[in-house]
Amino acid sequence: MERTTKFSLDSFYSSEIDNHLQEIPSVDSSALLAAQPLTLQLRQALEYDAFVFWDSSEMSKAVGDANADILIKAARHAPLDPQDPRGNRHRYFGSGFFFPWQEGMPWSVIPPRVDPHSGWAFTSYFQPAEINVDAGGIVRRFHPIPHEIWQLPALRRLVDILFVSTPHALVSRQKPVVFNLHIIHLRSDGVRAAVSVPDHMHQDLEPITYVILLDRSKNAAGGVSHIGKAAAAHAAKNAQDVKDGDIIAKRTLTGKFSGLGFWDARVSHDVSPVYSSDGQPAWRSVLLVDFGNITI
Numbered sequence: 196m197e198r199t200t201k202f203s204l205d206s207f208y209s210s211e212i213d214n215h216l217q218e219i220p221s222v223d224s225s226a227l228l229a230a231q232p233l234t235l236q237l238r239q240a241l242e243y244d245a246f247v248f249w250d251s252s253e254m255s256k257a258v259g260d261a262n263a264d265i266l267i268k269a270a271r272h273a274p275l276d277p278q279d280p281r282g283n284r285h286r287y288f289g290s291g292f293f294f295p296w297q298e299g300m301p302w303s304v305i306p307p308r309v310d311p312h313s314g315w316a317f318t319s320y321f322q323p324a325e326i327n328v329d330a331g332g333i334v335r336r337f338h339p340i341p342h343e344i345w346q347l348p349a350l351r352r353l354v355d356i357l358f359v360s361t362p363h364a365l366v367s368r369q370k371p372v373v374f375n376l377h378i379i380h381l382r383s384d385g386v387r388a389a390v391s392v393p394d395h396m397h398q399d400l401e402p403i404t405y406v407i408l409l410d411r412s413k414n415a416a417g418g419v420s421h422i423g424k425a426a427a428a429h430a431a432k433n434a435q436d437v438k439d440g441d442i443i444a445k446r447t448l449t450g451k452f453s454g455l456g457f458w459d460a461r462v463s464h465d466v467s468p469v470y471s472s473d474g475q476p477a478w479r480s481v482l483l484v485d486f487g488n489i490t491i
């Protein structure tokens with residue numbers, strides 16, 4: 196039976212932040228079974244090539260109509276990333292963990308922290324300075340993913356499908372699994388480009404990362420995803436500036452839930468800035484998902 200979540204987008208900013216460990220129950224096992232040809236195809240490509248691109252139609256079919264539109268609208272309303280001095284990168288961030296051997300694999304969402312001075316509830320994220328010269332080496336504070344988004348079946352299905360697609364060599368099913376979700380909305384005001392960070396070929400130092408397009412305005416230009424040789428990450432250069440032959444693949448994600456995944460240690464990656472083709476506001480929203488194991 197289809198699970199539905201009813202709420203208004205207006206409630207996102209006003210909704211109470213749940214500061215306790217939140218549990219999101221149950222995998223939809225029938226949806227995962229139906230997605231088996233896709234998950235097998237993705238896993239094999241990741242094992243052989245270290246990266247994979249997929250189209251909108253196959254992932255949309257696998258995710259179904261499980262409140263997908265609400266997830267897309269939510270991304271469009273994401274709050275400004277407090278670390279973005281240019282003011283055109285918007286973001287929610289959250290993390291959770293689960294135990295692959297547990298019935299239904301319920302998620303435990305890591306609760307936000309609260310700043311004792313301002314009262315702001317935030318989630319925190321760290322990247323070493325050597326991989327993110329733009330915003331690395333500091334603990335970055337982001338707006339937490341609202342409770343209503345965590346509850347969306349479309350989000351749960353997407354993440355489940357990607358977890359099943361992940362090579363076992365990268366993420367063991369015998370250990371607890373931690374995952375990070377970034378909902379990122381790059382928005383050009385029509386003049387200035389919106390830039391992802393780090394803005395050069397790099398590696399994330401997570402075992403595996405997936406990029407899923409949620410939304411791209413028709414007048415958006417740029418936002419081209421690049422996969423390069425791992426060595427290209429050392430140069431910290433934009434895709435257009437690295438040596439000939441160091442870029443292995445590039446593609447512009449255009450359809451809902453089209454995406455790419457990469458085995459981080461074996462390749463580098465980058466996305467070019469998003470700008471407007473007609474002087475009007477233009478945007479690109481993505482969901483980033485990465486997985487790793489918690490060592491106990």
Ligand SMILES: [Fe+2]
Pocket residue numbers: 393397398399464
């Ligand atoms: Fe990255």
